[in-house]
Amino acid sequence: MKNSQGQEIIVDAQGYLLSFADWDSLAAEQIASSLGITLTDKHWQVISYLQDKHRQGKDMTIRKMGDSGVVTIKELYDLFPSGPLKYSSKIAGLPRPKNCV
């Protein structure tokens, strides 16, 4: 997988980017496609929010996403079926979330 600069994107065994610096929208589209997800404006809002929180050093939980004002819990599950936090994080170029709640 390459980003729009033609750089090879290095991922771990589960497909999460090893370096957020490699991420761009093309990478996001490719990762989303591999998960069967077509990105809409709402997806991008969630991705941007997660990336902002990541830059602030904040871990996200399902509940925090529901309180974000960007998306409800139900919407998050609808947007990223089978992996609301782990798939949204993967598409956003972020590490796999570790929280159990």
Place this chain on the structure above:
Amino acid sequence: MSKPISKMLIIISKGTFTEMYQGLVLANGALMEGMKAEVFFTFAGLTAIQKSAVNELQPPESLVAVMAEQNLPSINEFISTFKESGGKIFGCKLSIDMLRVAKEDLRDDVDGVISVGEFYERAEPDTQIIFV
């Protein structure tokens, strides 16, 4: 890629905060991994879905500060999150009858009052059952 487990059925039978929390973490965690998940509250576990009792379920003193610090949900909030995430919750008919729990005292979003047999019937291929 197919997953080895498609659905988790969790039976919560205990009435202590930590034991209930463990069951809810297992159930909610299943949803987060893309599985279906349903919880059957029975005997002492019923208090989690009783309006008159759920707020009495408080963490032990040793966990109060860390739960606040990490913004962890109460039992009531956790079940709400589980429901909003697509989980289903059921009350055990036998327990409700034995303990004479009023239907009006159950959470409004309980998906049904059923027997354990009816709960087992909700298993699908590749379902796992956990008892807490």
